[in-house]
Amino acid sequence: MASLVFRRRYAMAHRLLADPQSKCAVPHGHNEIVTVTLDPEARFRFGGVNAEAPFDAVKKRWHGWIDGHVDHALQLGEGDPLIDYFRAREPQHVSRLLIVPGNPTTEALAACFWLKLSAFLTSDQLPFKVSEVRVEETPTNTVLLTRETFDPENCGLPKGLGRTAPI
Numbered sequence: 001m002a003s004l005v006f007r008r009r010y011a012m013a014h015r016l017l018a019d020p021q022s023k024c025a026v027p028h029g030h031n032e033i034v035t036v037t038l039d040p041e042a043r044f045r046f047g048g049v050n051a052e053a054p055f056d057a058v059k060k061r062w063h064g065w066i067d068g069h070v071d072h073a074l075q076l077g078e079g080d081p082l083i084d085y086f087r088a089r090e091p092q093h094v095s096r097l098l099i100v101p102g103n104p105t106t107e108a109l110a111a112c113f114w115l116k117l118s119a120f121l122t123s124d125q126l127p128f129k130v131s132e133v134r135v136e137e138t139p140t141n142t143v144l145l146t147r148e149t150f151d152p153e154n155c156g157l158p159k160g161l162g163r164t165a166p167i
Helices: 055-070 082-089 091-096 106-123
Strands: 004-014 028-040 073-077 097-100 128-138 141-146
Touching (some): 106 128, 106 141
Antiparallel strands (some): 128 141
16 A cells, blocks of 8 residues: 655744753744654555555544644653643643653654654554654754664663653
């Protein structure tokens, strides 16, 4: 069957604390676009419905997660002191934090997207595999993960973390 490609736009904020002198150490936002490519488990062949699965069945859960958990989320590294601030002073907003190990870079977010989408495909028993995740942070900066550049089994994220629950 044919590969499927989905795009979704969202707004986000983050700060990168690895380099305290960087302008990115201050919370700031981006309007980003994520594009995912899914490859089918079988090659295209005419006959029947001519599709491995309906578009809506494949993208509905993914788009819902982006809209509900990523859009307007604040992305923070797991050691960021802002996490404790929100827990103590604004607990109603803790669910809008997207926390990752290390710095919440666009590269880390793309890897999280790969893992989350893969978990959805497996859970929903959809016959596709993620082959590419592209995150356009700005009109001039894009991160691209492919099967050649990303190994989900050896990416450093503990098994189960972020693969079935919101990251």
